[in-house]
Amino acid sequence: MKVKVDRDTCIGCGVCASICPDVFEMDEEGKAKVLVEETDLECVKEAAESCPTGSIIIEE
Ligand code: F3S
Numbered sequence: 001m002k003v004k005v006d007r008d009t010c011i012g013c014g015v016c017a018s019i020c021p022d023v024f025e026m027d028e029e030g031k032a033k034v035l036v037e038e039t040d041l042e043c044v045k046e047a048a049e050s051c052p053t054g055s056i057i058i059e060e
Contacts, residue, residue: 002059003044005032010055016047023047032056 003023005016010031016024017032020043027033032055048056 001040001044002038003034003036004057004059005034006055006057007031009053010051011053013052015050015052016056019043019047019050 005024012026012030012032014026014032017026020041023034023036023039023041023044024032024047025035044056044058048054048058
């Protein structure tokens with residue numbers, strides 16, 4: 001799956017980076033950055049479900 005973060009709606013809560021640190025990292029602006037464009041890691045889905053603003057977009 002492909003993963004993206006909508007940086008306009010991300011509020012920088014950091015949940016994604018703590019659930020799935022291999023894919024998400026907090027950048028210098030305090031928003032989530034995607035480290036890999038394509039991944040099969042299940043934690044991506046968990047992160048997407050846990051993001052309070054629904055900013056994680058997954059394309060199967
Ligand atoms: Fe942002 Fe959601 Fe992650 S608000 S920091 S994309 S959990």
